[in-house]
Amino acid sequence: MANSSILDEYKTTRIEKEKEIGNRKLRVGIIGTGWIAEDHIMSYMKQPDVEVVAFADLIPGKAEAFMKNWGQNGRVYMSGDELIDNEPDIDAVSVCTYNRQHAEPTIYALKHGVNVLLEKPMCVTLDEAVEICRAEKESGKIPSIGFQPRFDENMKMIKKIVESGVLGRIYYIQTGGGRRHGIPTPRGTSFIEEKTAGIGALGDIGCYSLDMVLNAIGYPKPLTVSGYKSAYFGTNPKYMPCKEYAEKFNVDDFAAAFIRLEGDIVLDFRISWAMNLDTPGDTIIMGTEGSLRIPSTDSWDGSIGGPMTIYHDVCGVETQTTVPPVETNGYVFDLKIRSFLDAVKTGGKAPVPTSQIIYNQAIIDGIYRSAKAGHEVEIDIPEI
Numbered sequence: 370m371a372n373s374s375i376l377d378e379y380k381t382t383r384i385e386k387e388k389e390i391g392n393r394k395l396r397v398g399i400i401g402t403g404w405i406a407e408d409h410i411m412s413y414m415k416q417p418d419v420e421v422v423a424f425a426d427l428i429p430g431k432a433e434a435f436m437k438n439w440g441q442n443g444r445v446y447m448s449g450d451e452l453i454d455n456e457p458d459i460d461a462v463s464v465c466t467y468n469r470q471h472a473e474p475t476i477y478a479l480k481h482g483v484n485v486l487l488e489k490p491m492c493v494t495l496d497e498a499v500e501i502c503r504a505e506k507e508s509g510k511i512p513s514i515g516f517q518p519r520f521d522e523n524m525k526m527i528k529k530i531v532e533s534g535v536l537g538r539i540y541y542i543q544t545g546g547g548r549r550h551g552i553p554t555p556r557g558t559s560f561i562e563e564k565t566a567g568i569g570a571l572g573d574i575g576c577y578s579l580d581m582v583l584n585a586i587g588y589p590k591p592l593t594v595s596g597y598k599s600a601y602f603g604t605n606p607k608y609m610p611c612k613e614y615a616e617k618f619n620v621d622d623f624a625a626a627f628i629r630l631e632g633d634i635v636l637d638f639r640i641s642w643a644m645n646l647d648t649p650g651d652t653i654i655m656g657t658e659g660s661l662r663i664p665s666t667d668s669w670d671g672s673i674g675g676p677m678t679i680y681h682d683v684c685g686v687e688t689q690t691t692v693p694p695v696e697t698n699g700y701v702f703d704l705k706i707r708s709f710l711d712a713v714k715t716g717g718k719a720p721v722p723t724s725q726i727i728y729n730q731a732i733i734d735g736i737y738r739s740a741k742a743g744h745e746v747e748i749d750i751p752e753i
């Protein structure tokens with residue numbers, strides 16, 4: 370009975386939403402017109418049911434140049450708030466600002482009834498993540514977080530393997546990855562300065578590794594974390610593509626942590642933007658009936674570094690089963706945009722929900738707090 374009323378409610382919302390939008394195009398805005406905004410506009414331009422009507426950037430002239438460069442005819446603004454205030458009919462925005470400016474425009478948009486596709490990481494601190502979730506609850510609008518690897522078939526396969534039960538009960542996970550020399554400065558210093566990025570390798574690629582394994586095992590709640598972070602490479606001009614950026618570098622370029630999760634599971638994590646090593650290790654998911662090895666990558670696009678292997682016993686014989694990489698039908702960025710638009714159109718659920726990603730953010734927040742304190746810390750997530 371309870372289930373059928375939830376289903377009825379869902380059907381009613383969907384029908385009402387579809388009636389409200391009808392055959393018109395969805396009106397979308399882009400807040401922050403830097404590097405990743407290019408992927409958003411490219412994907413929106415491929416969607417027949419979308420018009421990108423507004424663009425905002427804090428840097429004078431940047432939003433207008435971006436709009437013209439992409440052959441669009443819209444309105445331009447100097448901030449996310451200004452865009453939301455002046456576009457009462459907008460359905461959704463992509464928040465493509467640097468990490469420190471993720472929470473504020475997202476909360477503002479949600480509170481003004483606008484759905485949000487928010488780039489990853491969700492934000493910088495757990496407090497900000499809580500505020501985003503509260504704004505979501507208050508508004509009933511959708512924030513979805515920009516984890517495009519979720520749409521890759523290999524990432525889905527990892528989840529399917531865990532859910533199939535072939536690994537038994539999961540008790541230990543090792544994950545992470547990184548690059549030998551790969552500190553990102555694609556358009557200046559927004560990834561490497563505390564005032565814009567807030568977090569370094571952890572927020573850039575660490576959040577993907579965490580999402581890969583946490584999503585596979587159903588996002589159990591994190592309980593404690595003992596974390597470490599360092600910045601030996603970013604602060605050294607010899608590892609920087611632009612030597613003078615080393616002086617500005619003040620986030621992490623390496624982080625490691627031991628995280629306890631609900632369900633008596635431990636997660637051993639490390640992530641690196643630069644190191645004197647090829648890889649800090651494969652991802653492994655160990656279970657009572659079998660274990661899975663996933664050759665590591667920095668995983669931004671969901672790719673894996675080669676075939677995966679399941680180690681298990683078959684009729685008492687130690688067996689290794691190879692799972693070859695799977696082709697994804699479509700580009701993960703397009704799939705991320707499309708899934709968000711479909712949720713907006715139908716009043717459906719966020720494809721990458723904050724209810725999960727708040728745990729990802731809580732771990733990142735815990736690693737920073739623990740590294741600062743020099744000992745293990747508890748993760749305490751307030752009531753939303």
Ligand SMILES: NC(=O)c1ccc[n+]([C@@H]2O[C@H](COP(=O)([O-])OP(=O)(O)OC[C@H]3O[C@@H](n4cnc5c(N)ncnc54)[C@H](O)[C@@H]3O)[C@@H](O)[C@H]2O)c1
Pocket residue numbers: 400401402403404405406425426427428431447448449450465466467468470474488489490515517555556559572573669
């Ligand atoms: N999903 C992915 O694969 C992927 C790839 C790269 C970057 N990202 C994420 O995207 C975000 C942006 O990265 P980027 O490389 O495009 O950065 P960027 O520095 O190139 O662009 C960010 C832009 O946002 C603008 N901005 C900041 N606050 C604003 C505000 N309140 N209103 C309007 N404009 C504002 C800045 O002026 C800047 O032009 C980061 O959080 C990053 O982690 C995701």
